[in-house]
Amino acid sequence: MESFPLRQRLAAVVFVALACALCCVRATPAQSGEDRMVTTAAPGHSGGRIVVALRSEPKTLNPVLAQDAPSRDVIRCMTADLIHINRETQKTEPALAKSWRVSRDGRQYTIRLRQGVRFSDGQALTADDVVFSFQVYLDEKIHSPQRDLLVVGGKPLAVEKIDAETVRFELAQPYAAAERLFDSLAILPKHLLENSYRDGTFSQSWSLSTSPAQFAGLGPFRLKHYVPGERITLERNPYYWKEDQKGNRLPYLDEISFLFVPSEDAQVIRFQAGDTDILSRFSAENYSVLDKQQATRGYKLYDLGPSLEYNFLFFNLNDLSSKSLPEIAKKQAWFQDVRFRQAISAALDRDAIVRLVYNGRATPLWGHVTPGNKLWVDDKIAHPGRSVESARSLLKAAGFSAKSDGSLVDSHGNPVEFSILTSSSNAQRVKMATLIQDDLKQLGMNVHIVSLEFRAVVDRLLNTNDFEAAIMGLGGGDADPNSEMNVWLSSGGTHLWHANQGQPATPWEAEIDRLMQQQLVTLDYAKRKRLYDRVQEIVAEDLPVICLASPNILVGAKDRIGNFQPAILDPYALWNIEQLYIH
Amino acid sequence: MILFAGFFAPYDYATQDRESPFAAPARIRFMDQRGHFHLRPFVYASSNHAVNMQFFVSGDSYKIAGLFAARAHLFGVANPGRVYLLGTDGYGRDQLSRFLYGGQISLLAGLLAAGLSVSLGIFVGAISGFYGGWIDEVLMRGGELFLALPWLYLLFAVRAALPLHIAGWQVFLLLVVVIGAIGWARPARLIRGVVLSAKERNFVVAARGFGASDLYLLRRHVLPQTYGIVLTQMALLIPQYVLAEVTLTFLGLGVTEPMPSWGSLLSSLQQYYVLSSYWWMFLPALLLIPVFLAYYAAADALQERWKSVSL
Numbered sequence: 001m002e003s004f005p006l007r008q009r010l011a012a013v014v015f016v017a018l019a020c021a022l023c024c025v026r027a028t029p030a031q032s033g034e035d036r037m038v039t040t041a042a043p044g045h046s047g048g049r050i051v052v053a054l055r056s057e058p059k060t061l062n063p064v065l066a067q068d069a070p071s072r073d074v075i076r077c078m079t080a081d082l083i084h085i086n087r088e089t090q091k092t093e094p095a096l097a098k099s100w101r102v103s104r105d106g107r108q109y110t111i112r113l114r115q116g117v118r119f120s121d122g123q124a125l126t127a128d129d130v131v132f133s134f135q136v137y138l139d140e141k142i143h144s145p146q147r148d149l150l151v152v153g154g155k156p157l158a159v160e161k162i163d164a165e166t167v168r169f170e171l172a173q174p175y176a177a178a179e180r181l182f183d184s185l186a187i188l189p190k191h192l193l194e195n196s197y198r199d200g201t202f203s204q205s206w207s208l209s210t211s212p213a214q215f216a217g218l219g220p221f222r223l224k225h226y227v228p229g230e231r232i233t234l235e236r237n238p239y240y241w242k243e244d245q246k247g248n249r250l251p252y253l254d255e256i257s258f259l260f261v262p263s264e265d266a267q268v269i270r271f272q273a274g275d276t277d278i279l280s281r282f283s284a285e286n287y288s289v290l291d292k293q294q295a296t297r298g299y300k301l302y303d304l305g306p307s308l309e310y311n312f313l314f315f316n317l318n319d320l321s322s323k324s325l326p327e328i329a330k331k332q333a334w335f336q337d338v339r340f341r342q343a344i345s346a347a348l349d350r351d352a353i354v355r356l357v358y359n360g361r362a363t364p365l366w367g368h369v370t371p372g373n374k375l376w377v378d379d380k381i382a383h384p385g386r387s388v389e390s391a392r393s394l395l396k397a398a399g400f401s402a403k404s405d406g407s408l409v410d411s412h413g414n415p416v417e418f419s420i421l422t423s424s425s426n427a428q429r430v431k432m433a434t435l436i437q438d439d440l441k442q443l444g445m446n447v448h449i450v451s452l453e454f455r456a457v458v459d460r461l462l463n464t465n466d467f468e469a470a471i472m473g474l475g476g477g478d479a480d481p482n483s484e485m486n487v488w489l490s491s492g493g494t495h496l497w498h499a500n501q502g503q504p505a506t507p508w509e510a511e512i513d514r515l516m517q518q519q520l521v522t523l524d525y526a527k528r529k530r531l532y533d534r535v536q537e538i539v540a541e542d543l544p545v546i547c548l549a550s551p552n553i554l555v556g557a558k559d560r561i562g563n564f565q566p567a568i569l570d571p572y573a574l575w576n577i578e579q580l581y582i583h
Numbered sequence: 584m585i586l587f588a589g590f591f592a593p594y595d596y597a598t599q600d601r602e603s604p605f606a607a608p609a610r611i612r613f614m615d616q617r618g619h620f621h622l623r624p625f626v627y628a629s630s631n632h633a634v635n636m637q638f639f640v641s642g643d644s645y646k647i648a649g650l651f652a653a654r655a656h657l658f659g660v661a662n663p664g665r666v667y668l669l670g671t672d673g674y675g676r677d678q679l680s681r682f683l684y685g686g687q688i689s690l691l692a693g694l695l696a697a698g699l700s701v702s703l704g705i706f707v708g709a710i711s712g713f714y715g716g717w718i719d720e721v722l723m724r725g726g727e728l729f730l731a732l733p734w735l736y737l738l739f740a741v742r743a744a745l746p747l748h749i750a751g752w753q754v755f756l757l758l759v760v761v762i763g764a765i766g767w768a769r770p771a772r773l774i775r776g777v778v779l780s781a782k783e784r785n786f787v788v789a790a791r792g793f794g795a796s797d798l799y800l801l802r803r804h805v806l807p808q809t810y811g812i813v814l815t816q817m818a819l820l821i822p823q824y825v826l827a828e829v830t831l832t833f834l835g836l837g838v839t840e841p842m843p844s845w846g847s848l849l850s851s852l853q854q855y856y857v858l859s860s861y862w863w864m865f866l867p868a869l870l871l872i873p874v875f876l877a878y879y880a881a882a883d884a885l886q887e888r889w890k891s892v893s894l
Contacts, residue, residue, distance in 0.1 A: 265854065269855065283856075285854070285856035285857075286855065286856050288856065288860065289855065289856045289859050289860055328747075349601070352601045355601070355604075356601060356604050356673060356675075419747055419748040421747070424832070424833045424834075424835065425833075427854070431673065433840065434840040434841055435599070435601075435674070437840070437841065438599050438674075438841075448748045448839070449839045449840045449841075450747055450748055450835060450839065451832075451833075451835060451839055451840070452742065452835035453739070453833065453834055453835065456739060456743065456835065459743075466747060467747060468747065
């Protein structure tokens with residue numbers, strides 16, 4: 001799946017109010033001074049290995065530099081963060097941090113580390129490692145993709161060591177759910193990486209050619225070997241800091257292998273053939289192919305319901321006065337009329353999209369927060385059915401009229417004709433465009449579909465603004481509204497319909513700006529929810545994006561895998577890899 | 584049939600029947616479930632609801648040769664019944680209609696593009712082979728440069744320079760020009776080789792000795808020897824170009840939805856779920872086999888004919 005170049009992957013998100021922030025974790029009776037975390041999953045058996053497919057080879061194994069999904073998938077198994085978002089509950093929980101305290105103004109986080117935690121090479125974790133890690137993430141010369149997230153209110157996070165087990169973080173302004181910032185920020189071993197950081201060779205460290213002995217992480221697995229072009233194998237980390245309820249040290253699996261299988265279809269075939277044990281996130285069409293053999297081939301498929309991804313149609317509302325695009329500027333008179341956008345929304349057959357594009361394995365959307373986002377979805381958003389009549393009356397009110405041959409013209413007699421831009425590599429969105437084209441034909445609109453290669457689409461959307469309407473999808477990352485700041489703020493770079501505005505162009509954009517800024521500094525969940533509900537209502541009313549559907553998360557796993565609990569947050573199937581075991 | 588696709592196709596290529604995506608082909612029957620014979624063929628719209636086939640019916644409007652509007656179709660069934668002889672695609676669109684309409688673009692574009700690239704090939708190859716020396720060097724190195732160019736990136740640039748939406752006939756011209764212009768270098772090299780050997784033949788040397796002009800030599804003695812290779816090239820290139828259109832569509836330079844082309848009908852087979860679940864999606868591919876065989880046969884026959892003429 002393709003997602004937009006957002007920073008949302010690791011983005012800070014949601015709630016977890018102060019009460020939760022003060023919580024402590026049940027500590028194990030300390031054995032040899034080791035303070036292990038007890039997991040809640042059913043106890044399993046040790047041993048065995050599983051095989052998983054990756055879309056491509058990881059580009060790096062350096063957690064600070066990794067940007068691509070395959071790299072991140074592998075790194076996630078080898079590293080750990082201070083505070084972690086539980087993919088099942090979508091809430092934060094302590095990880096390497098045993099507990100943390102938030103100051104009354106919400107700006108200071110004091111984190112106490114778990115005692116006796118060791119890296120996978122046996123070295124102990126100390127506050128120095130944490131301080132070093134954040135120093136690297138925040139170093140502008142390193143260009144870490146995570147750096148942006150750690151800059152709050154224009155200032156980078158300040159990190160300070162209090163004692164060997166305590167670290168204090170300070171933010172420039174209160175920031176709701178700041179503990180979500182820590183998710184997926186891997187803590188690095190200072191003893192292995194400090195030299196390369198001092199030499200300025202950090203960007204070459206921990207590449208695929210680095211020998212396994214040079215790595216050490218805090219994740220459930222550590223690197224065993226890498227076969228270029230074929231696979232990367234991880235082995236059990238004997239020092240891992242989690243245990244099950246019986247006191248057995250996790251993980252259960254001895255080994256996990258990632259095979260490089262380049263396309264989804266190829267991954268489906270490998271899974272069907274039994275070469276891989278888990279298939280993470282695949283299309284609804286392939287679900288129906290795999291479904292038939294569930295019983296005979298010994299695997300089980302899971303439909304987890306709507307993801308966080310929302311696909312939408314939007315119009316070019318950019319200020320084109322400085323660009324020579326007179327044709328599009330003329331059509332903007334239609335696009336800017338909210339009744340025109342409402343008419344289009346009313347005329348769309350969202351059920352047909354769900355049925356034909358996703359084989360029914362999707363949820364129609366009228367707002368941008370999907371039902372999968374349990375904590376933040378606003379249930380009050382109306383779900384009107386398709387109504388060509390109400391679309392016609394809205395268009396009539398906006399001065400459009402139908403000619404005798406049924407084609408629609410505006411008040412100046414110009415025929416209503418525009419094109420929808422989609423990425424040709426995303427078959428689902430091309431399909432949606434084809435259905436929308438047919439829906440709008442019934443209103444007398446002549447819609448063309450322009451499908452281009454993905455980078456050309458992004459260039460037109462964000463740089464040249466040479467498009468009329470487009471279909472896009474967003475929201476693959478975290479559930480918290482903060483991960484979408486860039487989309488909803490009128491000054492945001494991913495405010496697709498009119499990006500990077502100096503001043504909000506419309507009153508409703510100004511209101512969204514105000515609400516989003518306010519929720520950012522509001523620490524109380526209920527208050528934040530009210531603010532974000534209002535954002536959702538404005539979006540559903542003014543329709544800068546006309547939401548279409550959210551695909552369900554579909555995963556599959558062999559029957560013999562125990563504790564398999566896929567979640568709708570990335571990494572859908574592997575988030576509890578340390579708890580998986582073989583029956 | 585392809586030329587009059589509108590008449591032979593029961594539906595418009597874009598008509599969606601959203602209730603029946605991936606419907607299996609309808610079987611035309613004469614015997615009903617009770618074993619009674621009917622003179623008029625019929626199909627089952629649902630498991631026990633039979634609808635008679637009707638001939639010369641009025642249906643979706645279309646244009647003949649882009650000029651005359653018409654509504655007559657060879658066959659159809661009374662509304663609300665639908666008949667899909669080759670089944671439907673994921674939008675519930677009739678595959679037979681799409682195949683017929685798709686042929687209009689693909690056949691003509693393939694033929695013209697192959698014609699264009701082979702003509703360019705003959706022109707460049709003949710000059711380069713016949714004159715040799717520095718002309719040969721320049722043209723052939725130029726051709727190699729052409730082969731080595733990263734076309735994908737050039738096509739990105741071409742697409743970026745074009746307007747957002749490209750109208751139907753422009754797409755067609757674009758396809759012909761882009762495919763034809765990219766493909767000339769290979770036939771040119773082949774033809775140069777043939778010309779190179781032909782010009783050393785005794786009768787050519789003799790004709791030159793009698794004072795024949797270059798143009799006369801080329802036209803009368805040299806080029807006729809390349810017909811064999813020209814025809815084989817044409818026959819090979821046309822199917823290739825029908826598929827090349829898929830790549831161009833991906834880059835936004837080909838036909839887009841809902842317009843069909845043979846390339847796009849075939850490309851849907853590249854998806855695993857189509858391949859494994861809906862066998863009737865192969866039918867267009869099967870229909871293409873005789874079409875391409877006919878091309879080869881025609882090329883063969885032409886070659887034979889030229890041989891006998893030139894002897």
